[in-house]
Amino acid sequence: MSTTRAVGPLVVVGDSLLDVDLEGSSERLAPDAPVPVVDVAREWQRPGGAGLAALLAARSGHEVVLVTAIGADDSADRLRSLLGGLVEVVALPLSGGTSRKTRVLANGVPVTRLDVGRGRALDAPVPQAAYDALDRAGAVLVADYGRGVTALDGIRERLTARARQVPVVWDPHPRGTAPVAGCALVTPNASEARALGAVDGTADQGRVLGRLWRAEAVAVTLGARGALLVEGDLDTHVPLDEPETSSTGSGQRVDAAGRAPHAGRLDTCGAGDAFAVAAAVALLEGATPGTAVRRAVASATAFVLAGAATAVSTEVPYATSSDRPEPADAFALVAQVRAAGGTVVATGGCFDLLHRGHVSLLTAARSLGDALVVCINSDASVRRAKGPDRPLVTAEDRARVLSALACVDGVVVFDEATPAELLAELRPDVWVKGSDYAGQDIPEARVVEEGGGRVVLLPVVDGYSTTRLVDRSRATASAAPVPARPNHTEEIS
Structure with missing residues (x-):
């Protein structure tokens, strides 16, 4: 791999699925078989x-x-939407068909998984857009x-060429294809390494795999034990110099140190993806493989402690839930998420007449973290900003409607012109605004950044705004003909 590289996006290549979790309780067995009944x-x-x-x-x-x-199909449409x-x-x-994996959890414990769809990438010419990316x-x-x-010839040829120019991180799969030569880092887990005949838990493991794949570095993920890294020549290892690493021959093991205590069962679904993503982001930012793996171990550990893949899931209507947070619980919710090491996202606005543009922005904002808090203008604040005939919907009702959305975890009302004072108390990790604010001064940005957060602009759906909807409705009403007064005598007769 060349040491010089162009600045560009992180491109993720691979197979996508739709993951579904069905959560419920189980207090009895089925009468016709010794299996739990999950409500x-x-x-x-x-x-x-x-x-x-x-x-x-x-989220990086x-x-x-x-x-x-x-x-x-429907699963593919849902994937795009998410x-x-x-x-x-x-x-x-x-x-x-698009692959869909459904886990059924009873009292928080997975009891079965249902797999539907055996779709595979079609062996056809690769679109030019993929090469361009x-x-x-x-x-x-x-x-x-x-x-x-990864078995498509065109994809493999282009990946081989790019591995000589930019960092390529390869997260392999037992039923997948071998990584192309020259990858900056390959990240198999311990079972995948054993299946390929490598020796478990030693530097020999990484060395065997590195030679097999002709990779610059191999990091074997070891779950709660961190990761085993072998890099460089694979015979003369360049050691990591951080205290959380331990020697294993000529390799180094990066321990998952500093883990917070956790009561109950940890869900590790998606931890391997979190590890590979953190490593790829670090290499994109110019880190060495050793630093990338240390960051990846820390990131995967935090990901699991925050709830793993369930923390980045979106609830869809299934049954009425009685335990959704009320608007007043937003601060308690933020404290819980922050204590678990999660990411708090916040956004704000009037949200008077909720429309498609609002829902799109809120759904995208929720995907950036583990909880979304919406800061809404009070009725008096809306009147000062929009005029005496607004809001059309009271703050209480706006908060209730927003709280009913699956992507919203909490709502807080503020009375000032901007939510700066509120944000100083909430201290969100991410403050979201629409892309229509690009190039404009965002008054609350300084408060967010002083609290350790960052401002992210997300795309908006063109053509949607409450003011525009109100103006259009009033214009339509004024243009409509006035109905004739009914003749009550004729009606009676």
Whole structure:
């Protein structure tokens, strides 16, 4: 790999799935078989496979492009919707249905998984848009889930060429294809390494795999034990010099140190994706493989402690939930998320007459973290900003409607012209505004940044605004003919 590289987006290449969690309780066995009966109360959905990797990468603030095979069915439509405006999707043709994995959880414990759809990337010419995306990549993450994208000749040829120019991180799969030569980092887990005949838990493991794949570095992920890294010549290792690493022959193990205590069962779903994404982002930013792996271990550990893939899922209507947070619980919610090491996202506005543009922005904002708090203008604040005939909907009702959305975790009302004072108390990790604010001064930006957060501009749906809807409605009403007064005598007769 060349030491000079062009600045560009992180391009994620691989197989995407739709992941679904059905949550419920179980207090009895079925009368016709010794299996638990699960009374499902909630349903959560998220992108899976390369789609999850792309979603996690987008939370880094970098531009992300996803090159993946995607179909033309309901699951594919849902995948696109969940990725929203956060990720640019370059679609490859898919043969068969989009893969959907459904976990059923009873009392928080998975009891079964249902897999539907055997779609694979179609062996057809690769669209030029995929080549263009790879050509402008600053780094590439390959999330191979064994469904054919990495087996496409055109994709492999371009990845081989790009590996000589930019960092390529390859997260392999037992049913996938071997990484191309020259990858900056390959990230198998321990079971994948054992399946390839490597020795478990020693530097020999990374050395065997590095020679097999002709990779510059190999990091074998070891779950709660961190990761084993072998880099450089694979015979003369350049050691890590951080205290959290321990020697294993000529390799180094990066321990998952400093983990917070956690009561109950940890969900590790998506931890491998979080590891590979963090490593790829670090290499994109110019880090060495050693630094990238240390960051990846820390990131994957925090990801699991924050709830893993369930924390980046979107609830969809399934059953009425009685435990959704009320607007007044927003500060308690933020404290809980922050204590668990999660990411708090906030956005704000009047939200008078909720419309498609609002929902699109809120859904995309929620995907940036583990909880979304919406700061809304009080009625008096709206009147000062919009005029005496606004708001059309009271703050109480606006808060109730927003709280009912699956993507909104809490609502807070503020009375000032801007939510700056409120944000100083909330201290969100991410403050979201629409892309229509690009180039404009955002008064609350300084408060957010002083609190350690950052401002992110997300795409807006053109043509949608409450003011425009109100003006159009009034114009239509004024143009409508006045109905004639009814003749009550004729009506009676």
